[in-house]
Amino acid sequence: MRVVLAPDSFKGSASAVEVVAALARGWASVRPDDELVARPMADGGEGTLDAFEVAVPDARRMPVRVTGPDSRPVDAHWVLLPATATRPTTAVVELAATSGITLLEHPAPDDAHTLGFGEAIAAALDHRDAAGRGVEQLLLALGGSSSTDGGAGALRALGARLLDAAGDPVPLGLRGLDSLATVDLSGLRALPPGGAVILGDVDNPLLGARGAAAVFGPQKGVVDIDGADAALAHLASLLPHVDAATPGAGAAGGAGFGLLAAGAVMASGSRRIAEAVALASALASADLVITGEGRFDAQTAAGKAPAEVARLAADAGVPVAVVAGSVGSSAPAEGLAAIVELAALAGGSAAAIARAEHWLEHAGAELAGRLG
Structure with a gap:
């Protein structure tokens, strides 16, 4: 598989670059032969x-x-x-x-x-x-x-x-x-x-x-x-x-x-940052894109990075998986291949924040097992 990793930062816990690295370690622990393409994202905020x-x-x-x-x-x-x-x-x-x-x-x-x-x-x-x-x-x-x-x-x-x-x-x-x-x-x-x-x-x-x-x-x-x-x-x-x-x-x-x-x-x-990182080109031959942010909720659709990733992925016909620190009840989940919440993996938000990269690795491994 060719998997594009395009998350935003998890504010206060991990930069987008760190999130990409942790997800990649987790995915590779299950599927070491897959091609992982790093495209850390942002939307104008931190990172x-x-x-x-x-x-x-x-x-x-x-x-x-x-x-x-x-x-x-x-x-x-x-x-x-x-x-x-x-x-x-x-x-x-x-x-x-x-x-x-x-x-x-x-x-x-x-x-x-x-x-x-x-x-x-x-x-x-x-x-x-x-x-x-x-x-x-x-x-x-x-x-x-x-x-x-x-x-x-x-x-x-x-x-x-x-x-x-x-x-x-x-x-x-x-x-x-x-x-x-x-x-x-x-x-x-x-x-x-x-x-x-x-x-x-x-x-x-x-x-x-x-x-x-x-x-x-x-x-x-x-x-x-x-x-x-x-x-x-x-x-x-x-x-x-x-x-x-x-x-x-x-x-x-x-x-x-x-x-x-x-x-x-x-x-x-x-949108500007997706253009700068050539995300559309990376998605053109991808089998899956993994995006995410610290809090995935109704505000995500109002211009946040995961919404832009999902828009470009839909244009390319690429399935989208989301990893988030926490997921709100009004999160835009329709059409997603999977959502993994770090708070659920860690047994609470405080534990997920304290060891964000550890639980991001777990999320990467879980997605590899479910979607690989």
């Missing part, structure tokens, strides 16, 4: 940089020190993709690596911010090669955020001025949005010739019942959801050239909205 690094020849990791989401310095990186006949020189910057929730030492949901994400974008814009040429396109990966600041921190790092009624800079984070009186974008950094593309994994608007505060705020410890939504609405009122209802504007605590204000455009993160 996007890893997916590009693995998939794109000569991709370069570019170190950068930024202000983390709780204002401590963070050593991060962005990825430089060399130009090809079909792609300009491109910088990939990931919010999770610069302003992500895993970087918070002491969670403070009203103070967490995206300043570091903007600083990394600025560093990518400042990059020059030996001939003095800069990057020609930005890919901005959202997901895994710590904040609900509407992208205000990133805008500040890129040259915007966010001022109170006295003309002073407002505090970083959600806390500062209430005192905003002026958002001046006149000093905003220019985008490269190929523009900036937002790689998002959700289609939520900025405001309302499906907005950044209501849906993602509780995951980050935001207590006053209505107050947070009102603060984001106030920010949106000062940037009337951006439609707060744009699908994806609510991604990453509203960072999608802030990037739209800076001139970026929204795209499907999983």
Whole structure:
């Protein structure tokens, strides 16, 4: 058999590269002669940089020190993709690596911010090669955020001025949005010739019942959801050239909205990454594809990596198996060849998280036995 391994990361437990390796070990323990094709995936959240690094020849990791989401310095990186006949020189910057929730030492949901994400974008814009040429396109990966600041921190790092009624800079984070009186974008950094593309994994608007505060705020410890939504609405009122209802504007605590204000455009993160890793070509001669993520539920269908893998597999007529840390009752299971839940194998979610790679190996072996 030829089996393509195309999972997303299991957030907080294993990167997509580690998930692929563990599944491969498990499968090979049962069927050692099968061909296993690694195509680690992402959808714009945590692990996007890893997916590009693995998939794109000569991709370069570019170190950068930024202000983390709780204002401590963070050593991060962005990825430089060399130009090809079909792609300009491109910088990939990931919010999770610069302003992500895993970087918070002491969670403070009203103070967490995206300043570091903007600083990394600025560093990518400042990059020059030996001939003095800069990057020609930005890919901005959202997901895994710590904040609900509407992208205000990133805008500040890129040259915007966010001022109170006295003309002073407002505090970083959600806390500062209430005192905003002026958002001046006149000093905003220019985008490269190929523009900036937002790689998002959700289609939520900025405001309302499906907005950044209501849906993602509780995951980050935001207590006053209505107050947070009102603060984001106030920010949106000062940037009337951006439609707060744009699908994806609510991604990453509203960072999608802030990037739209800076001139970026929204795209499907999983679709762009599938193109980068040449997933469709890998599936063309495959007998099976195994995908997965930490939580497989109703949100998967809204642009998550396994949904994109399943779409391409359906086009190629390839059966799909899913491995997930946990599976929700509303998970899109129709048409799948198999679903393996690590929590069921391990006897609970905590045990599955603690030894994710161990149980991923078991999942790979179980699928080899059932589907091989």
